[in-house]
Amino acid sequence: MNQSPLHIGIVGAGPSGCYVADALGRKLPGARIDVFDRLPTPFGLVRGGVAPDHQGTKNIARQFERTLGKEGVRFLGNVAIGRDISCDELKAAYDVLVITIGALEDRPLGIAGENLDAVYGSGRFVAWYNGIPDGRDLDPKLDGKSVAIVGNGNVALDIARLLGKTPDELASSDLCAHARAAFAAARIEDIWLIGRRGPLEASFTTAELAEFGELSQVATLVDAAALPQQVPEQFDAEQRKLAEKNLDVLKAYAARGNQAERPLRIHFLFNAAPIEIRGEQRARELVLARTRSENGRAVSGGETFVVPADTVISAIGYRSTPLPGLPFDDARGTVANAEGRVEPGVYTAGWCKRGPQGVVPANRADSLAVAELILADLATRQASGKRGGALIDSMLAQRGVQPVDFAGWQKINAVEVAAGQGRPREKLTRREELLAASRG
Numbered sequence: 001m002n003q004s005p006l007h008i009g010i011v012g013a014g015p016s017g018c019y020v021a022d023a024l025g026r027k028l029p030g031a032r033i034d035v036f037d038r039l040p041t042p043f044g045l046v047r048g049g050v051a052p053d054h055q056g057t058k059n060i061a062r063q064f065e066r067t068l069g070k071e072g073v074r075f076l077g078n079v080a081i082g083r084d085i086s087c088d089e090l091k092a093a094y095d096v097l098v099i100t101i102g103a104l105e106d107r108p109l110g111i112a113g114e115n116l117d118a119v120y121g122s123g124r125f126v127a128w129y130n131g132i133p134d135g136r137d138l139d140p141k142l143d144g145k146s147v148a149i150v151g152n153g154n155v156a157l158d159i160a161r162l163l164g165k166t167p168d169e170l171a172s173s174d175l176c177a178h179a180r181a182a183f184a185a186a187r188i189e190d191i192w193l194i195g196r197r198g199p200l201e202a203s204f205t206t207a208e209l210a211e212f213g214e215l216s217q218v219a220t221l222v223d224a225a226a227l228p229q230q231v232p233e234q235f236d237a238e239q240r241k242l243a244e245k246n247l248d249v250l251k252a253y254a255a256r257g258n259q260a261e262r263p264l265r266i267h268f269l270f271n272a273a274p275i276e277i278r279g280e281q282r283a284r285e286l287v288l289a290r291t292r293s294e295n296g297r298a299v300s301g302g303e304t305f306v307v308p309a310d311t312v313i314s315a316i317g318y319r320s321t322p323l324p325g326l327p328f329d330d331a332r333g334t335v336a337n338a339e340g341r342v343e344p345g346v347y348t349a350g351w352c353k354r355g356p357q358g359v360v361p362a363n364r365a366d367s368l369a370v371a372e373l374i375l376a377d378l379a380t381r382q383a384s385g386k387r388g389g390a391l392i393d394s395m396l397a398q399r400g401v402q403p404v405d406f407a408g409w410q411k412i413n414a415v416e417v418a419a420g421q422g423r424p425r426e427k428l429t430r431r432e433e434l435l436a437a438s439r440g
Contacts, residue, residue, distance in 0.1 A: 005072075006031040006378070007388025009090050011081055011323075012100035013037035014044020015360050016350025018064040019367035020098050021073055027375055033073045034094075034389045038080040039133065040404040040434040041412060042068060044102055046360065048132045051158040053165070053173040055424055060360055068406050074389060077404035078435065084401045085392060087325030093391040095384050096345060096374055099326065099335055100367075103318035103351040107333070109150065113277030114314075117141065122155050122315035129162065129179035131429035136178075141282065142186040144310020148286045150274050151315030152195035152202040154359070159313055160191050161211055164218040164264055174424040191266045192307050196273045196291060196298040199227055199243075199250055200235070205359075206245040212266060213252070219259035222250050222268045269307070273298055283312045320352040340370040347374055408438030 006028055010017045013035045021033050041047055043061050050057045068075045081087060081101075090097050106121025108114060118141040127135025147163060149156045162175065167184050175183075195202055212220045227250055231243045250268065269288070276287040286309040291298040319333030326346070327336035334355055335348040342348050349370040350363050358366075396403060404412075412428065415437045419426035428434045 005388070006096070007094045007386050008033045008096045008098070009094035009388075009392075010035045010098045010100060011090070012044065012102060012350070012352075013042035013064075013068070013075060013077070014100060014102055014350070015046060015060070015064070015363045016102070016367045017044070017098070017100035018042075018067050019364050020100060020349055020371050022063075022067040023368050023371035024096075024374065025067070025070060025073055027371070028378075029072070031072060032388050034076055034392065035068060035073065036076045036079050036081065036085075038078070038083075040078040040408070040431065040438055042075055042077060042409055048130045049126060050360070051162065051173075052130060052175040053162065053170060054158075055172065055174070057360065058174075058424075068409075075404070075406040075409060076392075077409060077438075078431075079396065079401060079403050082324050084399060085395060087323055089395060090392070091325075091346065093386055093388055094345075095381075095386055095388075096347070096378070098370070098374070099323070099342065099346070099348040099352060100350045101320060101323070101335075101352045103320045103333065103356040105319040105321055105333070106314065107317045107319055109274060109314045109316065111274055111276055113279065113283065116277055116279055117282035118144075118279075118310060119277060119283050119312045120314070122149075122151065122159060122313055123318055125159060125313050126155065129175060131176040131179075131427035133429060133431040133434070136429045140182070141311055142182055142188065145187065145189045146192070146308040147188055147190070147311045147313065148192040148194060148307060148309035149313045149315060150194045150286075151317075152193070152197070152204060152270075153315060153317075154204050154208050156193055156313075156315040157204050157208045157211075159315065160193050160266055161208075161215070163188060163191060164212070164215050164266055166217055169216065171423070174420070174427060176427050176429055178429065189264060190308065191264070192269055192286075192309065193266060194269045194272050194274065194286075194288065194307075197271065198293040199247060199268075199270045200231060201243075201293055202246060202270075204246070206242065206249060209246055209249050213249075217262055217264050219262040219265045220253045220256070220268070221258065221265055222254040224251070224254035226270050227251060227254060267307075271298070272305075273300060275304065277309070277312055278306075283309055285309050286312060318351070318356040340373050341377075404435065404438045411440050412437045 106123040128138040271291045272288040278285045290301045290303040322328040329336040335352045337348045349367045416425040
C-alpha cells in the first residue's frame with residue numbers, strides 16, 4: 001500500500017490496544033497511530049484489574065509506556081466513544097480502526113436475591129479497590145462477619161486474598177487509600193470461596209492458589225473428602241498439568257487442619273451452585289445446591305445447604321459493552337467478528353473479541369495475530385486519503401473536549417508516585433483529580 005501516512009485509530013489503551021499499537025508501529029514506521037481511552041489514564045486492566053499486591057505483573061506497564069511514547073503514536077485519554085466521538089466518525093477518519101475495549105460488565109448470577117444490598121459483581125468491586133473513577137463511590141458493605149465469593153478464577157482468589165491480608169501485608173501494594181481503610185475496619189471472620197464445579201475444573205492458576213499459604217492471619221480450610229485422589233485420564237495435557245498442581249496445593253491445605261488460632265477462615269467450597277441470596281433489605285445468607293461434575297459441567301444433585309453471607313461478591317465472568325455503530329454478539333457478550341475482522345477497515349482484539357479469557361500475556365498473542373491480519377488486508381487496499389487525527393482533533397475541539405495526552409499521563413504518574421511515600425503509588429481516584437494533575 002503506497003499511502004503515506006497511514007492513519008490508525010485504536011479504541012482502548014489496555015494491554016491489547018498497546019500490543020496492537022506496538023506491532024503495527026514496528027511494521028508500518030510511517031503510520032500515525034492514535035490510541036483512545038475513556039479514562040484519563042492508560043493501561044486498562046494493568047492499572048485497574050491486576051491485583052494491587054501483584055506489582056510484578058504490573059511491570060508490563062513499562063513496555064506500554066515505551067509504546068505510547070514513541071514517535072507517531074498518540075495517547076488520547078478521557079475521550080469516550082459514544083459520548084465525545086462516534087464510531088462512524090472514527091471510521092471516517094482512520095484507514096484502520098481497532099476496537100480493544102475489553103470486557104467490563106459483570107455477568108449476572110441470575111438467582112433470586114441478586115438485587116439485595118451488599119451483593120456486588122467482582123468487576124465493580126475490583127474497580128472500587130483499584131481506584132477506577134467509575135467505581136470509586138461503590139462503598140461496599142464489609143461490616144458483617146461472613147463474605148461469600150462465587151467463582152473459581154483468579155479474580156475470586158484476588159478478592160479473598162486481599163480481604164485476608166493484614167495492613168502490614170498490604171503495605172507494598174498500591175491498594176487505594178479508601179479500600180485500605182475499609183479493609184482495616186472490616187471484622188470478617190469467614191470467607192467462602194465457592195465453585196460450581198469441582199477442584200479439578202477450577203480455572204485459577206497455581207501461583208495464586210499457593211499465596212493463601214503465606215497469609216499470617218488466615219486459616220485456609222479445604223475438606224479432604226471433597227478432593228479426588230488423582231486427575232482423570234480424559235484431561236488433556238495442559239488441563240492435567242494445571243489440575244495436578246492445584247490438587248497438590250489443596251491437599252496440603254487440607255492436611256493443615258482447622259488452624260483454630262487464626263482469626264480469619266477462608267473456606268474452599270467446590271461442587272456448590274448458588275440458587276438464592278436471602279435477607280431483609282440486604283444479604284444475610286446464600287443458599288447453595290450440591291453439584292457433581294459431568295463432562296466438565298456442573299449438574300445439580302438436588303441437595304441444598306446454606307452458608308452465612310453478609311456480603312456476596314460474584315466473580316463469574318464479564319461481558320463487553322456494545323458500542324453504537326458496531327455489530328455486537330449479544331450471546332457471547334463480544335464485538336461481532338470473524339477472527340478479528342468486524343467489517344472492512346475495522347478490527348477487534350482482546351477480551352472484546354474472544355471473551356474474558358486468559359491473563360495479560362495471552363492478549364499479546366491474540367493482538368499480534370490481529371495485527372498480522374491487518375497488515376495482510378492493507379497490502380491489497382488502495383490509498384483512502386483519510387485525515388486521521390487531524391479530523392478528530394478538530395471535532396473534539398469544537399465540542400470542548402480536551403484529551404489527556406501522553407505528557408499529561410506522565411504528570412499524573414509523577415503525582416501518584418510522589419504521593420506513595422514508600423508505596424508504589426497513591427492513586428488519584430476521581431476524574432477531576434486526574435484531569436487537574438494532567439494539566440500540572
